[in-house]
Amino acid sequence: xxxxxxxxxxxxxxxxxxxxxxxxxxxxxxxxxxxxxxxxxxxxxxxxxxxxxxxxxxxxxxxxxxxxxxxxxxxxxxxxxxxxxxxxxxxxxxxxxxxxxxxxxxxxxxxxxxxxxxxxxxxxxxxxxxxxxxxxxxxxxxxxxxxxxxxxxxxxxxxxxxxxxxxxxxxxxxxxxxxxxxxxxxxxxxxxxxxxxxxxxxxxxxxxxxxxxxxxxxxxxxxxxxxxxxxxxxxxxxxxxxxxxxxxxxxxxxxxxx
Amino acid sequence: xxxxxxxxxxxxxxxxxxxxxxxxxxxxxxxxxxxxxxxxxxxxxxxxxxxxxxxxxxxxxxxxxxxxxxxxxxxxxxxxxxxxxxxxxxxxxxxxxxxxxxxxxxxxxxxxxxxxxxxxxxxxxxxxxxxxxxxxxxxxxxxxxxxxxxxxxxxxxxxxxxxxxxxxxxxxxxxxxxxxxxxxxxxxxxxxxxxxxxxxxxxxxxxxxxxxxxxxxxxxxxxxxxxxxxxxxxxxxxxxxxxxxxxxxxxxxxxxxxxxxxxxxxxxxxxxxxxxxxxxxxxxxxxxxxxxxxxxxxxxxxxxxxxxxxxxxxxxxxxxxxxxxxxxxxxxxxxxxxxxxxxxxxxxxxxxxxxxx
Amino acid sequence: xxxxxxxxxxxxxxxxxxxxxxxxxxxxxxxxxxxxxxxxxxxxxxxxxxxxxxxxxxxxxxxxxxxxxxxxxxxxxxxxxxxxxxxxxxxxxxxxxxxxxxxxxxxxxxxxxxxxxxxxxxxxxxxxxxxxxxxxxxxxxxxxxxxxxxxxxxxxxxxxxxxxxxxxxxxxxxxxxxxxxxxxxxxxxxxxxxxxxxxxxxxxxxxxxxxxxxxxxxxxxxxxxxxxxxxxxxxxxxxxxxxxxxx
Numbered sequence: 001x002x003x004x005x006x007x008x009x010x011x012x013x014x015x016x017x018x019x020x021x022x023x024x025x026x027x028x029x030x031x032x033x034x035x036x037x038x039x040x041x042x043x044x045x046x047x048x049x050x051x052x053x054x055x056x057x058x059x060x061x062x063x064x065x066x067x068x069x070x071x072x073x074x075x076x077x078x079x080x081x082x083x084x085x086x087x088x089x090x091x092x093x094x095x096x097x098x099x100x101x102x103x104x105x106x107x108x109x110x111x112x113x114x115x116x117x118x119x120x121x122x123x124x125x126x127x128x129x130x131x132x133x134x135x136x137x138x139x140x141x142x143x144x145x146x147x148x149x150x151x152x153x154x155x156x157x158x159x160x161x162x163x164x165x166x167x168x169x170x171x172x173x174x175x176x177x178x179x180x181x182x183x184x185x186x187x188x189x190x191x192x193x194x195x196x197x198x199x200x201x202x203x204x205x206x207x208x209x210x211x212x213x214x215x216x217x218x219x220x221x222x223x224x225x226x227x228x229x230x231x232x233x234x235x236x237x238x239x240x241x242x243x244x245x246x247x248x249x250x251x252x253x254x255x256x257x258x
Numbered sequence: 259x260x261x262x263x264x265x266x267x268x269x270x271x272x273x274x275x276x277x278x279x280x281x282x283x284x285x286x287x288x289x290x291x292x293x294x295x296x297x298x299x300x301x302x303x304x305x306x307x308x309x310x311x312x313x314x315x316x317x318x319x320x321x322x323x324x325x326x327x328x329x330x331x332x333x334x335x336x337x338x339x340x341x342x343x344x345x346x347x348x349x350x351x352x353x354x355x356x357x358x359x360x361x362x363x364x365x366x367x368x369x370x371x372x373x374x375x376x377x378x379x380x381x382x383x384x385x386x387x388x389x390x391x392x393x394x395x396x397x398x399x400x401x402x403x404x405x406x407x408x409x410x411x412x413x414x415x416x417x418x419x420x421x422x423x424x425x426x427x428x429x430x431x432x433x434x435x436x437x438x439x440x441x442x443x444x445x446x447x448x449x450x451x452x453x454x455x456x457x458x459x460x461x462x463x464x465x466x467x468x469x470x471x472x473x474x475x476x477x478x479x480x481x482x483x484x485x486x487x488x489x490x491x492x493x494x495x496x497x498x499x500x501x502x503x504x505x506x507x508x509x510x511x512x513x514x515x516x517x518x519x520x521x522x523x524x525x526x527x528x529x530x531x532x533x534x535x536x537x538x539x540x541x542x543x544x545x546x547x548x549x550x551x552x553x554x555x556x557x558x559x560x561x562x563x564x565x566x567x568x569x570x571x572x573x574x575x576x577x578x579x580x581x582x583x584x585x586x587x588x589x590x591x592x593x594x595x596x597x598x599x600x601x602x603x604x605x606x607x608x609x610x611x612x613x614x615x
Numbered sequence: 616x617x618x619x620x621x622x623x624x625x626x627x628x629x630x631x632x633x634x635x636x637x638x639x640x641x642x643x644x645x646x647x648x649x650x651x652x653x654x655x656x657x658x659x660x661x662x663x664x665x666x667x668x669x670x671x672x673x674x675x676x677x678x679x680x681x682x683x684x685x686x687x688x689x690x691x692x693x694x695x696x697x698x699x700x701x702x703x704x705x706x707x708x709x710x711x712x713x714x715x716x717x718x719x720x721x722x723x724x725x726x727x728x729x730x731x732x733x734x735x736x737x738x739x740x741x742x743x744x745x746x747x748x749x750x751x752x753x754x755x756x757x758x759x760x761x762x763x764x765x766x767x768x769x770x771x772x773x774x775x776x777x778x779x780x781x782x783x784x785x786x787x788x789x790x791x792x793x794x795x796x797x798x799x800x801x802x803x804x805x806x807x808x809x810x811x812x813x814x815x816x817x818x819x820x821x822x823x824x825x826x827x828x829x830x831x832x833x834x835x836x837x838x839x840x841x842x843x844x845x846x847x848x849x850x851x852x853x854x855x856x857x858x859x860x861x862x
Binding site for chain 1: 668670687688689690692693694696698699700702703704705706713714716717718744745746747748761765771
């Protein structure tokens with residue numbers, strides 16, 4: 001059992017080691033391209049460590065950029081959750097609301113969040129609001145869709161049980177439909193987080209004074225590919241941590257289920 | 259079995275077809291003259307190169323030149339770094355390319371004498387403070403009024419330089435204000451709409467637009483930095499070392515255009531306006547006149563004078579960016595090493611002195 | 616009106632489009648009675664129960680409980696469905712108290728009722744378990760527990776043991792009889808298993824094939840505990856079987 005776990009862990013680590021190894025081979029050893037075009041892993045690693053305390057070349061440390069990105073992303077994400085989930089639930093639960101909202105939703109759904117950036121900048125200016133709005137539009141769609149699908153999974157037999165006990169419409173929604181939908185809703189919450197994180201980086205690339213996307217954009221054209229990669233790594237790591245936190249939360253909420 | 263072979267063959271062909279262009283970028287074609295891919299911008303920097311290309315001057319000399327236009331210097335650096343262009347006519351951003359150690363500086367050819375600087379709104383608190391900038395009493399602002407400002411401008415260009423130089427004069431650093439990264443056109447529009455506290459102007463035609471809108475020049479670039487901003491020519495070391503002859507011809511022809519245009523403002527105005535407007539700018543004769551006043555092309559006359567120092571902008575800028583943290587200190591030596599006045603020395607038959615700190 | 620009549624069904628018909636499922640059914644269920652409804656497969660037994668609880672609106676006819684039309688908000692009815700109906704998001708305890716919660720019973724009383732029911736259905740140690748952690752028979756007990764927790768005046772059961780193996784079914788049937796005797800609730804139990812009907816019931820209602828009408832109402836006075844190999848038991852079983860075959 002333990003040996004198997006160890007083996008699996010080893011295989012997982014191997015992919016990372018192989019990747020870094022090939023990267024090292026083509027950069028530090030063979031020098032296929034200039035160090036400015038693609039720095040070697042060691043250089044990126046030292047830049048990564050240095051960036052924790054060094055605001056150069058973009059004016060803020062890695063943690064400051066990360067905090068800035070997180071703040072905006074989580075703001076937009078939070079609004080997406082508190083609007084998207086109830087909206088999806090209502091659409092699935094009430095056919096009049098569905099009929100009313102659906103045409104508009106179907107029209108806006110295929111528009112990628114990033115496409116909202118220019119419009120949002122015109123409306124909200126360059127501050128936190130426009131970027132949070134872009135995050136919102138990216139994150140709200142998976143919230144609505146998954147909540148909707150989740151509610152639609154509600155089993156008739158459960159509704160009948162509630163009904164024979166004399167449950168009101170309201171009680172059926174909160175004791176049957178929403179608990180049934182919860183796994184789907186939580187999937188939506190996770191997907192939305194990914195979308196939010198992608199959107200914030202894209203939004204920061206276009207107009208920002210701080211944030212990981214800004215840091216990457218700043219490092220373009222000034223031969224700081226190492227900082228660009230540091231930014232990418234930070235984005236990956238943060239996304240990973242946020243997803244893990246959500247996984248823990250949803251495992252807790254879905255206790256006792258598959 | 260046969261099916262599988264056919265399928266894999268098809269796959270290989272498809273792969274070869276789709277990936278061929280990925281690797282074609284770096285290598286030059288085999289037969290005929292070497293193809294020189296030159297990146298530049300649709301502004302005063304691009305004028306001589308575009309002119310020479312359009313009039314067939316490079317072709318006459320047996321060069322195969324392709325001109326590729328970029329909006330600013332930052333993407334030109336990226337293209338140089340990726341080996342997608344070989345030479346470039348570019349501005350301030352070139353200093354990062356030189357610091358990388360992968361490029362040579364071939365010559366300054368156009369100097370901005372006015373139009374660069376930080377503009378503010380007429381009601382800005384900055385304008386209430388004057389005379390606090392060491393070395394230049396005409397500069398507006400103070401440590402207190404500049405600190406925490408939001409300044410619009412394009413990062414990695416002279417916009418950022420002038421804003422930082424201004425802040426540094428008050429004992430601040432580039433991290434004491436916020437630079438909101440925007441391309442120049444959108445930055446002007448945003449500033450007009452009330453975004454930001456100040457705008458770092460990238461020179462003509464934006465300075466005319468800002469002045470027309472009633473905004474005030476708080477700090478001119480030359481005033482705050484004591485430096486001329488000269489744009490010029492650079493290229494990838496690998497390419498230049500392998501094609502010295504062709505590069506020399508290219509430099510020679512480009513400078514001959516400058517010497518020619520330098521002599522006739524009218525001809526320059528006519529050509530440049532057409533070039534700009536074709537690339538989406540709306541230049542009026544007035545603006546063009548202003549630009550000719552604000553920009554001096556550097557040709558034989560300037561370069562031959564004993565006071566001329568080769569690469570002064572790049573070296574000065576490099577020092578500035580090292581202080582500001584944009585360039586790592588150990589890379590500064592690359593800038594000195596990148597200066598290649600020998601092309602111009604040979605073309606003009608003179609001796610040129612490099613700029614030193 | 617007879618005080619002892621719990622449910623009175625009068626001229627009940629149900630039609631789905633052109634398909635007539637129930638045709639003019641009338642019968643009474645006495646207070647505290649255990650009534651089994653049997654009939655050929657697909658004869659609309661479930662439709663019949665769903666009409667009683669108004670999950671389907673009857674096409675015509677009337678169903679009265681204690682002389683009044685059915686009102687699920689007021690009448691205390693529990694329904695055990697054919698399909699597995701535990702709520703997988705609730706623990707055993709939460710499942711059992713579900714009906715009480717819906718009716719707004721205070722927490723303390725709920726707790727007491729749950730304790731009783733857990734004891735009755737033998738799930739005392741499993742209060743905090745989730746349905747998926749339990750065996751099939753335990754899950755079925757949770758459903759039964761949930762139905763009894765509200766102390767229903769009327770308990771409807773739609774082939775609740777259809778999916779279980781014989782041994783388990785016998786066990787649960789005995790438990791059910793026990794609970795019924797203890798609580799004195801009125802039970803309508805639908806099954807296609809004649810032996811089960813004879814084993815459990817006080818009365819057996821035999822339905823015809825679609826459109827269903829009542830073929831016969833049989834009184835089952837066999838003494839309890841009943842023995843499936845007792846000749847009397849077998850005789851009654853055969854009688855019901857003949858009725859079902861006879862169409």
